[in-house]
Amino acid sequence: MKNYSLSRRNFVKQSAVLSGGLYMAPHLASAFEDQESMPLEPVELAWLENPGNAQFGGVTMGVPWPKGQLKQSEFLLTNSAGKQIPVQSWPLAFWPDGSIKWAGHAIPQADEMGSDWKLMPGKGIRPSKEVKVEETADMIKIDTGIMQCQIDKKGPNLLKSIRRNGREGLKNGRLVLMKQDGILGEKASISTSLFEGEIYQVTVEQNGPVRAVVKLEGKHAAPGEDAWLPFVIRFYFYAGGASIRTMHTIVFDGEEEKDFIKGLGLRFDVPMEDELYDRHIRFAGKGEGVFGEAVRGLTGLRRDAGEAVREAQVQGKKTPPQSTFPESVRSRLHYIPAFGDYTLSQTSSDAFAIRKRTASGHAWLKSGFGDRSRGTGYVGGPAGGVAFGIRNFWQSYPAQLDIRNAQTENVEVTMWLWAPDAPAMDLRFYHDGMGQDTYEKQLDALNITYEDYEPGFGTAKGVARTSEMQLWVMEKTPSHEAFNALANGVETPPQLVASPEYLHQMGVFGKIWDLPDQSSTKKAKIEEYLNDYFEFYKGQVDDHRWYGFWDYGDVMHSYDYDRHTWRYDVGGFAWDNSELSTDLWLWYYFLRTGRSDVFRMAEAMTRHTGEVDVHHLGKFAPLGSRHNVMHWGCSAKQLRISTAANRRFYYYLTADERVGDLMKEQINAVATLKEIPPTRKVSSKSLWETDDDPNHVYAGFGTDYSAIAAAWLTEWERTGDDKIKTKLMNSMRTIAAQPKGFFTGGSRLDLRTGKFEIQDRQRATASHLSAVFGLMEICAELVENIDMPAFKTAWLQYCELYNASGEEQEKVLGNSLGGLNLGQGHSRLTAYAAQQKNDAQLAARAWREFFGGAAGYRFEKPEIYQVEGAEILHPVEEGHISTNATAQWGLAAIQCLGLVGSYLEE
Template identity: 50%
Template sequence: MTDFSRRRFFKTASLPVAGIGGLAGITAGAAATTTAAPALSADTEALRWLDGAAPALPLGATLGLPWPRGQHKKGTEFNAADAQGKPLPLQTWPLAFWPDGSLKWTAHAFPAGVDTGAAPRIRAGKGTAVVAAKVSVKETADVIEVDTGVIRATLPRSGVQLIRSITRDGRDILRAATLIAQTDDKPDALQGAVTQTAFESRIAKLSVEQTGPVRAVVKVDGQHRSAAGREWLPFSVRFYFHAGAEHVRVMHTFVFDGDDQKDFLRGIGLRFDVPMRDEPYDRHVRFAGQDGGLWAEGVRNLTGLRRDAGAAVREAQLAGRATPPLEQWGPQVRKLHHRIPSWGDYTLSQLSADSFQIRKRTKPGHGWIPAAFGQRAPGSGYIGGATGGVAFGLRDFWQRHPTQLDIRNAITETAQVTVWMHSPEAPAMDLRFYHDGLGMETHEQELEGLEITYEDYEKGFGTPVGIARSSEITLWALAATPTRERLVQMAAAVQTPPQLAAHPSRYLQAGVFGKLWSLPDRSTPARVKIEDKLDFLFDYYKKQIEQRHWYGFWDYGDFRHTYDNDRHEWRYDVGGYAWDNSELSPDIWLWYAFLRSGRADIFRVAEAMVHHTADVDIYHAGRFKGLGTRHNVQHWGCSAKQARISTSANRRFYYYLTGDERIGDVMREVLDVDQKLDEVDPVRKIAGRVDKGPWPARIGFGTDWGSLVANFMTEWERTGDARWRNKLLRGMKGIAGMPNGFFTGSGGYEPTGPNEGALHNVSGNKLSASHLSAVFGGMEMMAELVDLIDEPAFRAAWLQYCTLYNAPRDEQVKALGAPHGGGNALLVGHSRLTAYAAAQKNDAALAQRAWKEFWMDDPRGVKTLKTVRVSGPLALNPVDEVPWVSTNDTAQWGLAAIQNLALVGEHLKD
């Protein structure tokens, strides 16, 4: 930790927690109330449950923890205990290493069914706790068997079924789990008869990633295949098992690799069978509703009849228990119960964010009956009986509409369940580009389009081929129908999985993520003003997600880019002003905001953004694999395919905090993206750009190389492989050797070969700077890089850039011989570069300049922290707006505020 950060930490750690993360001082009309930040603990080893108290259902938990450099060497064992010192079972594995080989991040897993308490601790040392029911993995030539001590899952190595069976107490509870998909050859029937094609999963590879004893992970890869033999829609599915668990968590990802003009994906889901052993009146159907509600019926209902079966019979069925023996029933019901309809098929469909419907029928060939309606279903259900059944849930069910839960054949010996990640009852996905090119055939015409709508258009580039989507499903193999209360708890756990985290002070003390933040501090009026605005901006965006309905299968998790004050609407349909796609790093802003505050609501918004941007805004296959897409009306629409969007800088926070394997995969996918930077030159449309010279590619030092730094640095941390350090070092030496360092702007680049990562001067003595170079994670990655690799000349070049970018013109001329050419754009965002240089140089005058630059955001104080209510005929629905807010400015102001407080907070004057 720098002296500034260390002093600030010990000063703020002793402050009272009142007001941290709150809305104190914000005027009336502000956005929704914040979720309180956690109380600071004197024991920084104490963990906490992110959303409050320990979960009602201990399903097992996984988290990532940071460690200061040199504290624990590789191979260190760890143990866990609750707040009273009782040992807890624990499984540990490394996530990242410091340059000296010591542990930087470790992941830890707790078993299911174990009460960890509200504040467990993890410390170095051999553990003494015994896992009551270990999870074990057995591999054979044909299958992998995983036993949690409660359930046993059999996973085939080939074929259609992802899960052959899940048994409990020697009986099959779930069988024949497969992936299914359905496509139309036209977007709708108005264009003629629609031909539908069904697909099901075909396994290509099955592998064990973890074997226990607390947590086991099995991954299956494959493709979907039709009866005619077409294979497409590659998928990967991970199954997560915890010791003592009666459930399995399923993380499903698919990639769209079809023809967007012909392949209109309608439905994609997970389907499985549930053996039905009980009598129809002892079979139970459940769907979770909003706010803890539950729709609960029997397959053959015994309530509401003309004749009474008896109170004990009715109460048992309603509770989900086995009914009393027939001889205890009312005589007429006992005699005539076979005349009561049995309902075999059920559907809950959530086709919008605000409405779901439940309907049922007796069996195919007969009419559907509307059963119930509601607004937002949490996406969980159950089918089974007194002798066992399956509960199932899909996370973000209403947020990622259209979704659906189907139960079929519940009156037969085998019920069938389909968890639809995209409902087949909704219109098919139409992923075609949204306009016809508007006559833009030449480069000059494309520039005209950019001039008027800010859309970077190029024919054929707005393709969805290679985008992905991940979904999280939980399956419970139960010995009996759960109580109503328990099923509601299960539904809540699906929607908001319990997450353990450290206290903010723990992250700060470890010195991770560049040491660029401090704990919230409201000790002076100026600090209060900054903290209030930080809270206000996040709370406003959280409320905008709801008011503007930033939901949907492909959209949930992203923000809009820019507001239209005239329409009182975000510019959802205007070229490059629509979906944000990580433009100017809102992802990084959110993660730093979480690290310093510990607020659960910030974590959850950032988590949704990570899942979206990692899947939808990055190409995972095809021509643009590894690249991301700039902001656009459609997430994949812009022709600017760039590493600045796919960079690991946006995702490494979540990976280290949670150990999430899917995000780990995505960060590995982009490791070779530097090999695309010549084929898809990000500045190919810019006149007067520097040529690559004799080198394989030309890249800029900011949005290009800075993005690659995050990829290479993260892989080096994760593996310790010197290849990635050497690749970084060659780039660092190249920039340091340029005539004007970072102000050279770009260089020739060698992505592969014995000199991979090397940068070469192709600009001569020409000065060049871009206002975008440091604002896509560049500032944050360079702060980490100079701390991890001691290269004095590179450090000097970076400090020169930080010092001079916002410097007055005469200072630029004095240092460089001429102005650097970057202009004054994003002055406030770049104030954090000035602050960084001030902290490194211990330069009070430079620190004052940083604050002067920062306050230029609103020198006249017109940006009041209040919302304006728009209703009536001015807007479709009543909404709150802040006319001066844009996502670019919000993200950059938020990062500048957080980092300036940490770096030069002692120089902040009121």
């Protein structure tokens, strides 16, 4: 414990808490099943990726803590030199006894970026320059100690003014939206309107001393037009920082047939006072490439300005006094064109272009090009400037950075999240319905394209998109190396995480996974194949360019081997939309490996599936949409897609507030099933009809309940809300009381109490989908956190009998369940029952089911091969692989190893 300001004895005495060590030997970790008896050690944190040359404003992470130990969220953090780093902490989740389960921790930019970080409960230090927040009736002022920002509470100015060292570096930050009333080529004339964001509500969510968060909500407005396109913006400020992290969300509430977004972004003004030849433009290309020019160039002239002048301008430094310029140059400066307008445009994932012009009304000059820009720019001079960047710039194309009027005293910068250079955003459904005006026709069509169509259901109304941006107010033009550090920080924001060893020791997310194990031939092969499947999908993202504003983060559902492409245009076989828990597969794989590439893919998927695949307003809110050619196109609007179970990982690992919003949306989501019954097309109306009682809705004990329980468990963990806890426990108790437990299938849920009506039907039933959308994972957490033997018994019965023989099912339930699907995926349920009952025979059965490969994969190395030649557009990797099977195989492999790995025989 050397280098800590608190001695071990005083630390124990003062904090009366404990935490788990990072590299605890497995045999020791297993001995501490009661977390209250674990030894007191600091938690070691490491960078997800080596930050290297990356500049960032601050870092926020989530860390789990042992049950029963932490009552207050005070912590201290040290770096590899033993120096204390200021840290701001707050609870993210609580154990049932009220102790802290997860805590959020924020730190400012650190000078020393080593990997040896240690976090422990105790009283830490405060930053020398604290974030201070002052709120009045009209505005909010934030002072980071370096930068002072003013945010208006009404009107368009989200960032009214930002000053550094007393100088105003940025002003009039506002949202802009360009709307078209049609698509070029379809209408004779197109009308375009310009809207600006109008603030309706401002909330200070955190107010320092290390981190401040301000949330702004509103809509886009224009004179004579109805306000539309709701937005949620969060600004993040860190102590001693000169940057603002921005999280930008829009929710589409327009009419797809007439409201076409032509441009969407954040615009601000940059005051300028330097000479035109000292004003500089920077754009980040790929790798370490930088486009750098001055507004008025002094290089390449017919008359030489001198080496000192040329070098200063190229390096972005203040040039020598004009009086030292050669007369041949000084007397003719006014003849050198000043280029005031610059654009970096990324209109596909594989091409960006830079252009410039002197001013509006004059021709553009092609200035640079490349494939994938890092999406960061700068404008300014020796007196100061502003750097700005959009994360996932090329992945979320079309994106664009505009600099206008750089030759004047007021430069206008726009960070376009949807680039005006690109065609207008078209969210219309991709076909006219083809006469599917009855349920019978829709079900018949489902048999050919797997698309569940229904008129009016394939609307984009209510879907959302969240984007991340960064702003820096600079003292001077950064060197190319320093600018690269800014761009790298935008492209891959540094993230601190606890190790897989520590996360496993804390038993996060159900105690159903283990660390990688290659101690036997079979285990080594499972680990190898887990890696192979992940690597295949990571490669498919790039091979098939699964990028774009509305697409980035999702993967495709099924493959067309005749065309050598994924079925992007075939009904329900296209975008995956979390089908069979792709999100969970990635997150559990990250937990056990700690791999940064897995984290980043899961992060992108969480952002996408929680925003784009879910309706956040309108009659379908807050349900998600089943897989389809359009992310929102399927008429199956379901809880299993919008479930909080898919969001909890990212929230608890990063403390991300927007994902917290998405989970909170789901608390009462089940009520929407009254208007949108999931089984309306295939079951008797009497089964789900609840119009006689507005307080009841029919819900299944499978995909519905997994989402209901995930939302209620998460809200109870986050808030300690006794009402939510009561509803959750009532739901568990009344499922257990059903005549056949989970095999009863479903019942009417009282929305006020959380109680299910007790059914009188005696025939047991099951669906192959019930447990493959998070039910297994959430029930494991329910059993762990809530001592309810009857519920545990009912759940173990389901786990044990789903894959059992018909004779075994009939003996216990009174009837066989018939031919059930997804046997391999359900092997993890058998494994869970085996582990809970300490039953070696069940464990052996679980492994037989896993290796048996029913509705999954045989146990062999994935067959992946290269396809090239004239049959395809470009060479791609291909394999006999499906996303459903991969997600379920991955979860089964991870959880069978975690639960009954010791029973695996060679």
